[in-house]
Amino acid sequence: MPAKLSVNLNAVAMLRNRRDLPWPSVTGLGRIALAAGAHGLTVHPRPDERHTRFSDLAEIRALIDDEFPQAEFNVEGYPTEEFLRLVEKHQPDQVTLVPDDPAQATSDHGWDFIGQASFLKPIVARLKKGGFRVSLFADPDPAQVxxxxxxxxxxxxxYTGPYGSYHSDSEKARKELEKLGETADAALAAGLAVNAGHDLVVANLPALVKRIPGLTEVSIGHGLTADALEYGMSATTRRFLAACGWPA
Structure with a gap:
C-alpha cells in the first residue's frame, strides 16, 4: 500500500493569522483536502499560537468525526505539560513528538534518542496509556534506531528537510535519500513503522516512496500549501496522492 498523505494545515493557519479574520479557513481547506482523498490532517499548535491556534483543534476533531470518520488527526509538538494536556483533551489518532524550541520557526532536527531516552520514555508511556499512537521525529541516523x-x-x-533542501543538486539529494532509506530499513527491522515529513514536494516524493516501500505516512504542509495557491487545494491533494503512488 502506498504511503498515506496527512495534510499539515500550519501554513494555512499562518496565512489566516496575518489578519484578524476567519479566512483562509483552516477547517474549510482541511475539508477540501479530505474530500479530495487525503488520509488525515496534521497540526502543530505551538505555545504562542502563531500557526495553529488551540481553538482549531476542537474544530478539526469535529470535522473528522462528523464528516470523515475514516481519516486521522495527527497533532505534533514539543511535549510540555500544556501540550500533553492539549492532546489528551482533543484525542488525536496520532501524537508526533518533536524536539522544538518554542522560538523555532519550524522543526529542523530529530530527537537524540540515546541522550534523551530517560526524558522520552515516561512521556511515550503516558501517551500510549491514553490510547494514542506515538511517533517521534528522527534524524536520518540508523545508529539512533x-x-x-x-x-x-x-x-x-x-526528518526529510536536508533531502528537500537539495532540490537543485541531484547528487546531494541522492546521498540524503540513501541516509533516509538506511534509517528506515533499520527502523522497520526493529519493528517500528516509519513516517516522513518536511520539505516534501511532488517532485521529490516518488523517489522517497520508491526507496522506502514500507513508508506508512507522509505529513506535508509548506510545499503542499504552496502548490495549492497555484492549483487549488483539491487538485493539489490529488497531485500529492499520485506522487505517493495512489491511483487517480
Whole structure:
C-alpha cells in the first residue's frame, strides 16, 4: 500500500493569522483536502499560537468525526505539560513528538534518542496509556534506531528537510535519500513503522516512496500549501496522492 498523505494545515493557519479574520479557513481547506482523498490532517499548535491556534483543534476533531470518520488527526509538538494536556483533551489518532524550541520557526532536527531516552520514555508511556499512537521525529541516523525503539514509540517520523533542501543538486539529494532509506530499513527491522515529513514536494516524493516501500505516512504542509495557491487545494491533494503512488 502506498504511503498515506496527512495534510499539515500550519501554513494555512499562518496565512489566516496575518489578519484578524476567519479566512483562509483552516477547517474549510482541511475539508477540501479530505474530500479530495487525503488520509488525515496534521497540526502543530505551538505555545504562542502563531500557526495553529488551540481553538482549531476542537474544530478539526469535529470535522473528522462528523464528516470523515475514516481519516486521522495527527497533532505534533514539543511535549510540555500544556501540550500533553492539549492532546489528551482533543484525542488525536496520532501524537508526533518533536524536539522544538518554542522560538523555532519550524522543526529542523530529530530527537537524540540515546541522550534523551530517560526524558522520552515516561512521556511515550503516558501517551500510549491514553490510547494514542506515538511517533517521534528522527534524524536520518540508523545508529539512533535501537534507542528510539527502546522509548516504546510506535513509529518514527524521518526528518526529510536536508533531502528537500537539495532540490537543485541531484547528487546531494541522492546521498540524503540513501541516509533516509538506511534509517528506515533499520527502523522497520526493529519493528517500528516509519513516517516522513518536511520539505516534501511532488517532485521529490516518488523517489522517497520508491526507496522506502514500507513508508506508512507522509505529513506535508509548506510545499503542499504552496502548490495549492497555484492549483487549488483539491487538485493539489490529488497531485500529492499520485506522487505517493495512489491511483487517480
Amino acid at each position: 535501537p534507542a528510539a525503539r527502546d522509548t516504546g514509540t510506535d513509529r518514527i517520523e524521518l
